[in-house]
Amino acid sequence: MSATLTPLVALLALLAVTLLWFGLPMIPAILEMRRRRAEPLSADRDDGDPRHFAALFPSFLELHFRDPSLDDLLRRGAAQEGRLNDRTPYRIVETDGSVFLERARIISSIPALTIFSGALSLPDHLKFPFGAYGAADIETGRHAIVRFLYGRRNLRLKEGASVLSWIHAEGALTVEDGCALHGWASAEGSMQIGPGVEFERLHAERLEFGHVSTPVIPPPASELLAARLPAARPMSEDCFAVDGDLEAPSQTMTHGNFVARGHIRIGANARIEGDLRSDGVFQIASGAIVVGSMISGGDMEIGANCQIHGPVLAGRRLRIRTGAQIGREGHLTSVIAPSIVIEPGAIIYGTVWAREKGFVEAS
Amino acid sequence: MSAFVTFLRCGAYAAVALICLNGIRRYWLTLSRLMARHANPYAGIDSADWPHVTALIPAHNERLALPRLLDALLEVTYPRDRLRLLPINDRSDDRTGSILDRYAARHGDRITPFHRKTGKPGKAAALADATGLIQDEIILVVDANHIPGTDVIRQLVAPFFDPRVGAVMGHVAPRSVERGFFARLVDLEHLNMRLVPLCAGTIAAVRKTALASIGGWNADAACAHTDAAFRLALGGWQVVHENLAGSFEEAPTGWAARALQLQRRTRSHLQSLLRYGARLMLRRNATLAERLGSFFLMSEALTPVALPGAWILLVALFFVDAHLPRALFPALALGTWVSAGNIAACFEAGAAARLARGSREILLMPLTFFGGAVNLTATVAATISPFPKPSSEHATVGETPPSAQRRTK
Numbered sequence: 001m002s003a004t005l006t007p008l009v010a011l012l013a014l015l016a017v018t019l020l021w022f023g024l025p026m027i028p029a030i031l032e033m034r035r036r037r038a039e040p041l042s043a044d045r046d047d048g049d050p051r052h053f054a055a056l057f058p059s060f061l062e063l064h065f066r067d068p069s070l071d072d073l074l075r076r077g078a079a080q081e082g083r084l085n086d087r088t089p090y091r092i093v094e095t096d097g098s099v100f101l102e103r104a105r106i107i108s109s110i111p112a113l114t115i116f117s118g119a120l121s122l123p124d125h126l127k128f129p130f131g132a133y134g135a136a137d138i139e140t141g142r143h144a145i146v147r148f149l150y151g152r153r154n155l156r157l158k159e160g161a162s163v164l165s166w167i168h169a170e171g172a173l174t175v176e177d178g179c180a181l182h183g184w185a186s187a188e189g190s191m192q193i194g195p196g197v198e199f200e201r202l203h204a205e206r207l208e209f210g211h212v213s214t215p216v217i218p219p220p221a222s223e224l225l226a227a228r229l230p231a232a233r234p235m236s237e238d239c240f241a242v243d244g245d246l247e248a249p250s251q252t253m254t255h256g257n258f259v260a261r262g263h264i265r266i267g268a269n270a271r272i273e274g275d276l277r278s279d280g281v282f283q284i285a286s287g288a289i290v291v292g293s294m295i296s297g298g299d300m301e302i303g304a305n306c307q308i309h310g311p312v313l314a315g316r317r318l319r320i321r322t323g324a325q326i327g328r329e330g331h332l333t334s335v336i337a338p339s340i341v342i343e344p345g346a347i348i349y350g351t352v353w354a355r356e357k358g359f360v361e362a363s
Numbered sequence: 364m365s366a367f368v369t370f371l372r373c374g375a376y377a378a379v380a381l382i383c384l385n386g387i388r389r390y391w392l393t394l395s396r397l398m399a400r401h402a403n404p405y406a407g408i409d410s411a412d413w414p415h416v417t418a419l420i421p422a423h424n425e426r427l428a429l430p431r432l433l434d435a436l437l438e439v440t441y442p443r444d445r446l447r448l449l450p451i452n453d454r455s456d457d458r459t460g461s462i463l464d465r466y467a468a469r470h471g472d473r474i475t476p477f478h479r480k481t482g483k484p485g486k487a488a489a490l491a492d493a494t495g496l497i498q499d500e501i502i503l504v505v506d507a508n509h510i511p512g513t514d515v516i517r518q519l520v521a522p523f524f525d526p527r528v529g530a531v532m533g534h535v536a537p538r539s540v541e542r543g544f545f546a547r548l549v550d551l552e553h554l555n556m557r558l559v560p561l562c563a564g565t566i567a568a569v570r571k572t573a574l575a576s577i578g579g580w581n582a583d584a585a586c587a588h589t590d591a592a593f594r595l596a597l598g599g600w601q602v603v604h605e606n607l608a609g610s611f612e613e614a615p616t617g618w619a620a621r622a623l624q625l626q627r628r629t630r631s632h633l634q635s636l637l638r639y640g641a642r643l644m645l646r647r648n649a650t651l652a653e654r655l656g657s658f659f660l661m662s663e664a665l666t667p668v669a670l671p672g673a674w675i676l677l678v679a680l681f682f683v684d685a686h687l688p689r690a691l692f693p694a695l696a697l698g699t700w701v702s703a704g705n706i707a708a709c710f711e712a713g714a715a716a717r718l719a720r721g722s723r724e725i726l727l728m729p730l731t732f733f734g735g736a737v738n739l740t741a742t743v744a745a746t747i748s749p750f751p752k753p754s755s756e757h758a759t760v761g762e763t764p765p766s767a768q769r770r771t772k
Contacts, residue, residue, distance in 0.1 A: 026729050029729045029730050032727055233599075236570075237575070239572065239573070243648060258526065261648075274526070275525070276526070293524040295525045295526075311408050313405070332410035332411070333412070336407040
């Protein structure tokens, strides 16, 4: 009897263990299956707007200061301390900032979100690990470090100052020599960026790098000759493919969009009316004008006093020489590359995004 | 060894090799999506002189879905003066036409309805007719059962600053009214698809001049976008899958509807692959990577058929081939497990759920087996059913069709 039962028990035991083995992963699945009110999975909605944090921060503050509102508190101009709803400590600095400045001389770091109600010039080397908000013009000290800084008017970062996360000015933003802008920097007015500044993502109506001199006026289009380009295969009525390199001679004019498998070289003072794409190196000599976009899979160099109207994208390194202008007044554009080096004197209207490192060269 | 056995052996070798290659590809894609740095060069373009865009919305009896889509499109962040909506009332016999007229009366500067009362049935034919009315350089095609995100148009249009880009496909996430078990499994499967840049095309944009250069929309195609995407690639244009351009699609409500949707999708992909796959692989000027990409795209589509094919061939060989290579069996088992079995589904779903930042859907992973079974059955059924004969006639972009001319006068 036992001899016949043993294999049966063994078989049943094996079946039970097997079922258990396969069933175990099903337990969380079956429990989860019974939930009916799950949310749909998210579709990515990050639009990558460089003003993202700046746009959210004022409404974040408004949530915490309801009665009285932040504007009322700032109008009163009295000092106040407390904690926001998320337990972040904050300190409202009185309008003239005398008490705050007195204290700032003996401590190196402000352990609270600092809200300035009046215009102030801050001492050197002061750190703001909880960020700062200025209702009026704010000037940081030299080598100051701020986690983030929001200015309702103009902001000035003095020599060697660092922003760790983001900075936004509703007016103009001035960044002096040797500052470091980690994260996003934006201004609703213009932005002036001094030599030796490191940056990642910048956005303003007009970005001036270093000292900008009077722009060089290009020769009129009527003085240019029609370019003779190498054999190009038409992809459509206005787009042409070039299997090798594309070279547009100096002082010539070319119409149409071009896609080159090789390198692209645009000669001095040449004018291209169309978009350009190169899988290799892209070089544009001084004074050339591209009325369109420039896309490169490799390195790109934009010569002195060039004018580019459309977006500029480089797959590796991008160098922008002095006097170059990208975008136009009222016509913003985007400049994107892993590594961007900009010489003083260049102007960009719109957005600059150095995915790895951006740097303004010293004069 | 008889010729018959040799034939069976060659078939089995080819099927097993295809399955194994596809498995490697799927792992490579998933690992690359998880670990590699992703160069999405166009995603950062937030400031530009945005081109004028016309959004075509083919709608056949879509009175319920259309208002929701139009409301969403009127709210997008794209510059108002550069986006025109052209909904196509494609021979509807419900209130679709009157709903469109009501919207046009309210937003006359932004919505121009096109009432299509005659002509060849089908979305591709409707698109071909409506494209003739468009002057703008960029054409956006949105299915009526979609709800686009607020930034989706900007993200779809940004790649067109690259003159090589001919078309851009967006990413689609399902959304259903009933958030039950079925809807959540479909969520997971869509997340799987997100890892593979298929030309789903339910939200897509195309450059008008590029479309004209390949002869316009193909009115015979099972899916006009997929067909156009293949022909654009043959013409040297780049087709971009823009993962960030997300929109929601109304998900099917049951397994039968899901199987039907999968069959339609499989047929459209297979039709395009059969028509253009080999040409894409052998085209002049293509790089090795492009050729390999084309080959793997074909292997992806053929794997669901190769799988039961390999099983049948190996069972037949077991009985007729005395010297059957034993290595075939473990290779088939491994290949099947990796490329089409639970490992692939779980691995991709797990990776996708991780990318969805801590979604609880990851707990449902073991149940993807049932979804996988429906997928396999639907794709095999779609693959072995006959295809309509292709026509060489394409609708030409830029020429207004007679039906449209009558309407616009």
